[in-house]
Amino acid sequence: MYIKRYTISAFILIILVGWYVYAFITQDSASITLFGLELPSISIAILVIVPLIILYIASVAHIAFYAILGRLKLRKYEKDFEKIVDAMVDAYLGKENRSHSFKTERYKLLGTLVDNAAILPNGVLDTNIKNSKISEVLTIINKIKSGQSVDLKKYSLPSFNSFVIQNSRNKYKNGELTHEDILNNMSKHDDSLAREVYVDFVKDAPLNDILRYKNSLTKESLFVILSRVNADENTLEISNESLISLFDKLDLNSQDYIKVSQALSKTMIPDQRIKLFETLSAEDDKIMEAYLYTLFDLEMLAPAQEILDNSQSNDYIYFKAYSSLRECGKYFDINLFL
Numbered sequence: 001m002y003i004k005r006y007t008i009s010a011f012i013l014i015i016l017v018g019w020y021v022y023a024f025i026t027q028d029s030a031s032i033t034l035f036g037l038e039l040p041s042i043s044i045a046i047l048v049i050v051p052l053i054i055l056y057i058a059s060v061a062h063i064a065f066y067a068i069l070g071r072l073k074l075r076k077y078e079k080d081f082e083k084i085v086d087a088m089v090d091a092y093l094g095k096e097n098r099s100h101s102f103k104t105e106r107y108k109l110l111g112t113l114v115d116n117a118a119i120l121p122n123g124v125l126d127t128n129i130k131n132s133k134i135s136e137v138l139t140i141i142n143k144i145k146s147g148q149s150v151d152l153k154k155y156s157l158p159s160f161n162s163f164v165i166q167n168s169r170n171k172y173k174n175g176e177l178t179h180e181d182i183l184n185n186m187s188k189h190d191d192s193l194a195r196e197v198y199v200d201f202v203k204d205a206p207l208n209d210i211l212r213y214k215n216s217l218t219k220e221s222l223f224v225i226l227s228r229v230n231a232d233e234n235t236l237e238i239s240n241e242s243l244i245s246l247f248d249k250l251d252l253n254s255q256d257y258i259k260v261s262q263a264l265s266k267t268m269i270p271d272q273r274i275k276l277f278e279t280l281s282a283e284d285d286k287i288m289e290a291y292l293y294t295l296f297d298l299e300m301l302a303p304a305q306e307i308l309d310n311s312q313s314n315d316y317i318y319f320k321a322y323s324s325l326r327e328c329g330k331y332f333d334i335n336l337f338l
Contacts, residue, residue, distance in 0.1 A: 003063055010056045014049050021045040080107035087111055089137045091119040093155055094162055149176055160190045168193055179205075183213045191216070199224060204234045211242060217249045219256065223263055230267040240276045247280070257290035261297070262335075270298050292319045296334045301326060 022045035198216035228236035295304035
């Protein structure tokens with residue numbers, strides 16, 4: 001734009017100078033010898049404007065050169081701006097290992113800060129931002145937070161990303177994904193989501209399917225399974241071997257096993273329950289307390305007393321106290337001694 005104006009102004013000046021020389025100074029012509037060659041005679045007015053034309057060409061070349069340099073520098077800033085927008089989008093989405101390359105020092109500083117910072121959306125974000133990328137990602141985040149499901153494929157987020165997990169959870173709650181869709185495709189879904197879904201799944205799933213997906217077992221889902229053993233609704237018949245295979249998937253402590261016995265006390269056949277904890281306690285001493293609890297709860301005093309008599313003096317203190325009270329004819333709920 002400025003070169004166009006400069007060109008118009010320069011040509012007006014050149015024409016005026018040539019016209020002035022020709023009209024008011026001289027209309028003569030002169031011949032010039034160049035490299036031993038005598039050139040045809042040329043008007044002096046034309047000879048006067050030739051240096052002006054050369055100066056114009058040189059100045060335009062100078063302006064164009066620095067205009068190109070300025071444009072290239074501006075282009076670097078424009079590209080870095082696009083990269084900083086991408087960096088902010090990645091930060092909002094919680095991407096890990098973010099590293100964007102910047103050409104300009106100012107954006108390099110800002111980009112380094114953004115790439116190494118966690119930017120957490122605060123409340124419902126305003127999506128009326130005059131940048132399509134940021135506006136789009138803020139809209140997506142707001143939808144996910146409100147329980148809607150969106151398409152996140154274009155962002156290439158890993159399965160353990162919090163927005164991916166919440167988005168899949170929304171799909172599950174909205175009926176777009178089933179238990180099997182998640183449990184059968186563990187590579188596409190985070191383990192935490194599979195464990196959540198498994199809790200719902202075991203409420204009415206058959207035993208074979210429960211065992212098939214037992215890698216997603218949690219303590220919560222285990223007790224859901226135990227509540228179904230020989231229950232009136234959604235009855236689940238399960239062998240001790242199958243139960244033990246489930247226990248092995250969890251890191252249960254002594255108190256956990258006592259709670260397992262308490263849960264099974266409501267529905268499991270006493271003989272099966274005793275056999276279960278007898279087998280478990282034979283494999284791991286920490287389960288002995290749960291076995292003692294089971295025996296006392298089922299009024300199997302003689303086997304329980306035999307175990308206590310063969311134990312160290314400082315072992316199973318509470319159970320020994322309970323046994324002593326029973327020998328004295330005092331009856332208390334065994335659960336008071338846990």
